[in-house]
Amino acid sequence: MSSIGKRLLATTADIAASIEARSAQGEAGKPPLPRTAPGQMLAARSEMLAMQGELQALRDKLKSFDGSLPTVKLDPALVDTTRWANRHATAFTTAAFARLKSSIELAGGNTQPILVRCCETAGRYEIVFGHRRHRACLELGLPVLAVVWDGEMPDLDLFLSMDRENREREDPSAYEQGITYLAALDAGLFPSQRRLAEAIGVSHTWVRKATQVAQLPAAIVETFETPLDIQPRHAEEITQSLDQDRKAVLRRAERVRQMTRRPSPGQIVAHLTGRVAEKTAPxxxxxxxxxxxxxxxxxxxxxxxxxxxxxxxxxxxxxxxxxxxxxxxxxxx
Known part of the structure; x- marks a missing residue:
């Protein structure tokens, strides 16, 4: 049971004791009981029923808190992103984020709380999930509604909770998920891509494709307006070209980066893989x-x-x- 549940339980215990005391000796300041025996019994019964109803209402409230944690409003500046964060910086410039930020502004804050765990530094917290809601509140200068995890939360639990929450709300891009998967593998949270896939409930093929996107050279990623545009099929085609002639692909990438007008993602892939004929006519x-x-x-x-x-x-x-x-x-x- 959570700490708030224990406090409520203690409160109901105090009221139960109060009922017993008040039924035995009456309460100061109350009108005197009727003089006749039937009248006294009726008055006492009415008071007992009223107090028992109060006790039952509090016990019902206690049940609603059982297994849950209280929410608090935190200064978003005291809340740090986790190293497992899978939102690229450009994810906070999209139309979807703008809509989320607008709804939070209209509501005066996030109505769906984020989850945080305590940091080793006193007074600071680390996000488990809710990076977009936290970022919106930070930019708006609003306190962020949060649930503070009561107790220890190992990195593995944090990673699984964050991944599950993000995929249920709005799927991160292949690049973002790939970056997170690689970080988890590098940290030893999982011994292999297959075990990682089993733990988060996705196919091993998807994990392989997402990590392939995240493993593209920085020079290739920079040819796209945002890494969020890179699809697994793009990464597969580019990787094949890199395996065949890495230097040629990187030379093409340099020319794409110098273009005054950014091509579409599909056109970029065509340039990188040599499907667009090089300009040789003088x-x-x-x-x-x-x-x-x-x-x-x-x-x-x-x-x-x-x-x-x-x-x-x-x-x-x-x-x-x-x-x-x-x-x-x-x-x-």
Whole structure:
């Protein structure tokens, strides 16, 4: 039984004792009992029934708290995210998060409490689940409604509780889940992907696919607007290309990152895997109405500039060299 349950039980015990005392000796300040024996018996019975009803009401309330924990309002600044957190930073910029934040603002706080456990540092807490609700309250400057776990909660229990709660509410992306699965495996919470899958109640295939997304090189992940866009099928195709020619894929990734307009996730995969033909046709540029030169990328992704003789005298080349050096050495955003 929870601590609040024990306190309520103690309260009902005190009332029970009070009933017995009051039935034996009466209560100060009450109107005197009737003088006749039948009247006295009727009055005493009425008071006993009223007090017994009060006792039963409290005992019914006690049952509703049995096995549960009380909620408290905490300063969200005192609540830390767990190292098992499976929400990427971009998950807090989505339309779904904006809707959640708006509903919490309208309600004056989160109506569904988060679950936290106590940290070793006194007065601080660690989130078990409810990272999105906590983040919304933090950004809104509102206290966060929370249930504080009474007692010890091992990391394994925390991980399982967080995973179950998140999947029941709104599935994290494959990337987010993959990051969490890898963290749990690295920490030794599970001896294998298969055991992890069995513990959380998902297929081993899903765990393998999610971790494959999370294991993509950072240079690849950065080509997407957000890692949340990367689907398992994307990761599988990219991984196959990396196995065949890693350097070529990373060169393509660099060119994608330098694009002024971000392609769609499907187009990015096409670029990375070489399904989009590299631009090899030279682009011409003119000066004074005459052809001055051409530039193109070779098979290794290098930019090759060819200048016509009339446009490339020594003085021009010295000036061009200085300009190119300055551009290469300037900070890039």
């Amino acid at each position: 682009e011409k540029f003119h000066a004074g109405g005459r052809l001055a030169g051409v530039w193109k990328r070779d098979s290794r992704g290098r930019a090759v500039i060819t200048l016509e003789a009339h446009a490339a005298d020594d003085a021009f080349m010295d000036e061009l060299s200085d300009i190119v050096m300055k551009m290469l050495n300037r900070p890039r955003g």
